[in-house]
Amino acid sequence: MKSFQALFIEKEADNTSLHFRETTLDNLPENEVTIEVHYSGINYKDGLAVLPDGKIVSEYPFIPGIDASGIVVESKSDRFQVGDEVIVTSYDFGVSYFGGYSEFIRVPAEWVVPLPDGLSLKEAMILGTAGFTAALSVDALEFSGVTPDAGKIAVSGATGGVGSLSSAILAKRGFSVVASSGKSDAKEFLETFGVTEVVPREAFQPEKVRALDKQLYAGAIDCVGGKPLAYLLTAVQYGGAVTTCGMSAGGKLDTTVFPFILRGIQLFGIDSVLCPMPKRERIWGRLATDFKLDNLESLATEVSFSELPEALHRVMNGGVTGRYLVKIK
Incomplete structure (x- = not known):
């Protein structure tokens, strides 16, 4: 597959920096489900990951981003087929395992939630871990x-x-x-x-x-x-x-x-990281039905992938009210 872009955190001495780098699937962790990322979001934990002393990232260079939604492009799991729309959050994603600020991700099947009927990929990431x-x-x-x-x-x-x-x-x-x-x-x-x-x-x-x-x-x-x-x-x-x-x-x-x-x-x-999958799927189902917000798209500020580094720094400087949606694809 041709190369694609990902946002890497790099660290030198006591300072961190953000850089877009060309990479390939060969550089992603080997796992069952490969996903083309359409949207991500910005959470407080993502902002901490950017800081030298944020105590989130332990090995560099690293791809942050604890949320992602997209479409399965390759699967070794019976649970998912090519073309499935899915959500990935929680576990070690974007913390000790390459995260969602990348045009493609590859993750364990047990981390992946099928997008429930009633939610779009975009709406899922307006919600993200926060929602x-x-x-x-x-x-x-x-x-x-x-x-x-x-x-x-x-x-x-x-x-x-x-x-x-x-x-x-x-x-x-x-x-x-x-x-x-x-x-x-x-x-x-x-x-x-x-x-x-x-x-x-x-x-x-x-x-x-x-x-x-x-x-x-x-x-x-x-x-x-x-x-x-x-x-x-x-x-x-x-x-x-x-x-x-x-x-x-x-x-x-x-x-x-x-x-x-x-x-x-x-x-x-309330813990979202290790929430069991049956409960996880039930809660995402509620976000698509009786918890579904009528004005969801108006509740977030959308930024492009190229604007992401600046937006991450704004989060840590306290200049954000509400949610940031990151359009990756």
Whole structure:
């Protein structure tokens, strides 16, 4: 096969750099499914991979990108045929295994999800890992028994990919969403997702977190960890639930057992990386049906493959609200 382009991270001394390089399938890892990539996305982890001290990439040169959607061009697996439309996220993809910022990828069959009916390749990557994580979070709240008539749902870090898509899916499901953000343009942006109330970041970070606070929310989706998560645990009403999936506000949780044993709340940890395939396919199915967002294409900024390096640096400089979609093909 003729050569194709991929974006490589290279490291020299204590500095990293990004370069488009011509490569061939012979330079990709040997595995069952070869895919022509049509779209990818940008996640916080992709931005970390670019940093010299991001603690994501361990061997260089490396192709990053933890998300990809495309069409199977070669398969040694009975699960997939040439021409199948598919999604690849999670596992070691784009972390310790060549990722999606490449015109072709080759991956293990057990990492590949058939594109569900109701989603296009483009829509799948507008969602990507962020949308999948958001859907896992909403699914967990619903599993816990939280319903729209139970009260408001709090979402921390709401202008990020997971937070904004969580807010949108919750609104789609009929929940009233109270979203927090520290960004000046948050209100207008979040209202397009159906958020009913936007509060400053400080609202979920009081100076002192009490053992139990006022019961303001039926549930919460925490995307940042740290003090906001500690507060939200105290502010969820009896029988409510909280999900957590991020740590940008800190990995330490300073809390007590009181919300759990006096209010009977539940705390769900959300992991998208090693989510079992049956559940993975079920959640992608929900993103194509009852979680499907009507205005999905308007919720992301599309960039070309050639614009990707600049966009990655913008992500790490905090200049991004919502999702970036990367058109590879």
